Amino acid sequence: MKTTKTADMPAQARKGPVRMLDVARAAGVASVTVSRVINHPETVAQATRELVQATIRRLGYVPDLTAGSLASTRSRIVGAIVPTLSNAWFADTMDGLAAALAPQGYQLMLAQSSYHPRAEAGLVDAFLGRRVDAIVLTGVSHEKSVRDKLRRLGLPVVETWDLTDDPIDMAVGFFNAGVGAAVAQYLRERGHRRIGFIGADELRARKRLDGLQAQLAELGMAPAEVELLPPPSTIDAGAQAFTRLLERAPQIQAVFCSNDILGVGALLACRQRGWQVPGRVAVVGFSDLAMAAASYPTLTTVQVQPRELGRQAGEVLLRRLQGLARPGKRAQRVIDIGFRLVPRESA
Numbered sequence: 001m002k003t004t005k006t007a008d009m010p011a012q013a014r015k016g017p018v019r020m021l022d023v024a025r026a027a028g029v030a031s032v033t034v035s036r037v038i039n040h041p042e043t044v045a046q047a048t049r050e051l052v053q054a055t056i057r058r059l060g061y062v063p064d065l066t067a068g069s070l071a072s073t074r075s076r077i078v079g080a081i082v083p084t085l086s087n088a089w090f091a092d093t094m095d096g097l098a099a100a101l102a103p104q105g106y107q108l109m110l111a112q113s114s115y116h117p118r119a120e121a122g123l124v125d126a127f128l129g130r131r132v133d134a135i136v137l138t139g140v141s142h143e144k145s146v147r148d149k150l151r152r153l154g155l156p157v158v159e160t161w162d163l164t165d166d167p168i169d170m171a172v173g174f175f176n177a178g179v180g181a182a183v184a185q186y187l188r189e190r191g192h193r194r195i196g197f198i199g200a201d202e203l204r205a206r207k208r209l210d211g212l213q214a215q216l217a218e219l220g221m222a223p224a225e226v227e228l229l230p231p232p233s234t235i236d237a238g239a240q241a242f243t244r245l246l247e248r249a250p251q252i253q254a255v256f257c258s259n260d261i262l263g264v265g266a267l268l269a270c271r272q273r274g275w276q277v278p279g280r281v282a283v284v285g286f287s288d289l290a291m292a293a294a295s296y297p298t299l300t301t302v303q304v305q306p307r308e309l310g311r312q313a314g315e316v317l318l319r320r321l322q323g324l325a326r327p328g329k330r331a332q333r334v335i336d337i338g339f340r341l342v343p344r345e346s347a
Contacts, residue, residue, distance in 0.1 A: 017128075017153060018061040027055040038063050060149045062128045077107050078317065079127030080136040083115045083202065084232045087261070089287045089306040090138070093160060096307035097136060100314025106133070106321075113138075115202050115231050121146050128153070134317050140164040140171060141203050156320040158313045162204055163336055170320070172313040172335045176204045179302050179339055180211025183256045183284050186341055188219050192254035192282055195224040198241045198266065199258030200231040208258055208286065224256070225249040233258075238265020239272070246281070254282035254347060260289040263299050267346060271296070282347035297345035304339045312337060 024031040029052060036044050037052040044052070055061075078101055082090040098108045109132065113120040121143045127135055128149075134156040140163065150157050150168050157169035162176055187195055197212060199205040205228075213223055227245040229237055238261060246252060246269075257263035263285025270277050277283055277297050285292055288303035312335055 018059045020061070020063075023052065023055050023059055023061050026059060027052050060145065060152065062125050062149075074133050075131050076105055077109050077130070077132045078134045078136060079109045079111070079123075079130075079132040081111050081113050081120055081123050081127075082138050083113055085110075085112050086232045087259070088289055089259075089304075092306040093310035093313075096310025096312075097314045098310075100311045100318065104318055104322075106318075117141075117143050117146075124150070128155075133321060134158070136160060136313055136317070137168075139204055140167065140173075142168075156317055158317055160309060160313050162207065163334060165334070167333055170316050170333045170335075172309060172316060172337065174304055174337055174339045175211075176207035177211030177214070179286065179304075180208040180213070180256070181215035182211075182339070182341055183208075183302065184212045184215035184219065184221075186343075187254045187256070187282065187284070187347065188216075188221065190254075190282070190347065193221060194249075194251045194253045195221070196245050196249060196252040196255040197224045197226045197258070198238060198245060198255060198262050199226070199228055200233050200262070201228040202231050205258035208256075212256055225252060233261040233265075235261055235265040235268060238262035239269040240265075242266040242269040252281060254278070254284065256284045256286075258286055260285035260287050260292045260299060260301055263301065263346075264291055264295050267295055267297065267299065277346050284347045288342055292342075293344070295346075300344045300347035301342050302339050303342050305337065309337055 020031050020034050024034045029048065033044065033048065034052055037049050041049050080094060080097060082094065084090060094108065094110060101108060111123045113123060124135065124146050137157065137159045138161050140159045147168050159167050159171040161173050163171050163173045195216060197209050199209055209226065216224060225245060227241045229241050238257065242255065242265060255266055257266055263283055266283045267277060270281065275281060283299065285299045285301035288301045292299040292301045316335065
């Protein structure tokens with residue numbers, strides 16, 4: 001009986017990183033040709049170059065930027081990608097993550113995607129090329145190539161700031177749609193019937209909007225009036241968005257803002273017009289930043305504990321890296337840290 005050696009198996013049939021040799025065999029060229037296409041593409045004939053590049057994309061090959069190191073040696077580095085470094089809640093998450101990893105000798109390598117899925121995909125490749133031991137992503141929506149590649153590699157991955165029943169590997173967060181539903185119920189119980197929404201035009205904020213709209217429909221209420229604006233959020237942008245929303249729909253009695261920065265902007269716009277909050281309009285934020293309790297009036301918001309989120313993400317990664325948790329068990333793969341509505345003066 002013939003035994004098939006691992007080295008002779010197709011790249012798609014093996015578990016682990018695709019090698020340069022796999023690309024060369026699949027393209028029908030020498031390994032040195034693949035190397036030239038990667039490092040000096042101008043030295044390779046166009047037809048050959050395009051064939052090799054297409055094979056690289058098809059197989060998901062990532063060049064090893066640490067060539068020469070032993071394959072068995074861990075880098076002790078965890079790569080993390082956030083949409084932006086300008087918002088405090090992502091900074092707090094990374095702080096909690098780093099605090100969990102550091103005592104075990106792991107360092108955090110941080111990058112921002114600027115809310116672009118394609119940029120995130122490039123950063124994932126950059127981290128893989130540097131042979132990070134694990135990756136932390138923000139959100140659960142990614143390009144298919146990213147999901148397929150990370151699953152094939154079997155690298156420990158934690159998705160944060162959202163939840164799904166089908167994570168790449170593990171997920172630590174909360175259900176954003178549930179946040180929107182809870183805010184709709186809260187405002188309805190306080191007598192508000194016409195609701196507005198101001199949010200950053202990004203996936204997790206849209207999920208909060210979806211939850212809000214679904215719950216309003218369930219309660220027999222009119223759909224929320226919506227004002228979306230490009231991220232990242234600023235107080236001025238929140239004030240301007242609030243003004244546009246109320247000019248278009250002056251009947252609005254309460255506004256849910258997808259984060260506290262926009263919520264404080266809405267409060268600023270109210271003060272500038274001499275409007276009473278919540279007398280003229282109630283305002284609810286999200287994330288419970290320090291500014292929420294310090295604003296005037298204090299901002300009702302939804303608390304999600306970003307530092308604790310980061311800490312728990314770090315702990316589940318460490319359990320996987322130390323072999324104490326196995327992939328496939330949902331109790332170990334999906335951790336819901338929940339959220340809490342914090343009533344204050346604004347609503």
